[in-house]
Amino acid sequence: MAGWRVAERVVRAKGAEPGEDRVVVVEDGGGVRCAAVIDGVTDKSGRDYGGASGGALAADSVAQTLATLPSGATVAEAVAAVSADLMELRRKWSVADNDLLAPAAVAAVVW
Template sequence: MRIIECSVVAKTGNPEESQDGAIVTDDFAAVVDGATDKSGRTFDGVSGGRFAMTVVMEAIGRLNAEADCAQAVTALTAALAAALPDRLPPVERPGAVAVIYSAARRELWKIGDVGFWYAGLPHEQDQKPVDVVASAMRAAVIRAELISGTTVEELTKHDTGREAIMPLLRRQTLFANNPAAGDLAFAVLDGRTVPQELVTSTRVPSNVTELVLASDGYPEILRTLAESEKRVREMMAADPLCVDVLRGTKGLTLAGVGFDDRSYLRLEI
């Protein structure tokens, strides 16, 4: 593998606050996205998302080159479990999602809402079903505020739409790694067992020579970093409240850098 280009952008503008990360070893490449905290709890002085991302990144660096998908997920889960206090309530449990490329197996492992692209695939990233529900509710609240006369600037400073969906965002931790949640279940690395049916493994075709891994801070994964950045910036300019083309569970930060941390890793394989 060879890194063609790599970028990690923190939504706050401060790299030390980013909950995204990218890693490339001799055997694996990955983008890891720490989950946004809903509880206010910190771990070792950093947000839960950044803590989980860091632990998972370090664990990827220790993976056996021949590990298969199930073995890798088990190892990453064990690393995070060992780093966390016992008996954490679900809402306080830090987590991360990841997309990992195994050079030995020529496979992509997707644990949660992160993405990848190679020639022939769609550019658009998917949202997990529960986020589609929450995003629609947030958009409805924001649009009602706009009709009532609240300005875009006021809503950027005080996101009443996100406030409205926060109870769901906190409760959806019960859907994490829980097949009983049905189509609302989702995979996350949080120290608890990740059901294999919630993880996807994709064999990369032999004719593919370039591969892109990206966090969901890029709603569309394009062939180059410049193209992907241009597209997300166009979308942010058109939809700063993130209720239309960028419909999501949160809007742009006051710093204006983004609605989420974003990572992009382009590889020659």
């Protein structure tokens, strides 16, 4: 993606809340290295995650992971890192590995 430039970006929640969606743009000296739109899955569990929804926590986790990957990371390494960080998020909040209502997110990533 060398030479790419992001001209405009915005995240606007439906309501007054900050929402569960994130936009990530990782730039280095050569332009945009990674761009992603992340949609936190709407939390239907009713759990309290310290004032945040499970979808927002998951979206934040994915965004943070993508933003901190080393510049030479491969797509496979990125997927492994995102998956590991989401599993760590589940452990932190004592959510079972097989819980279908665990914090989750989907993302479209250009690498």
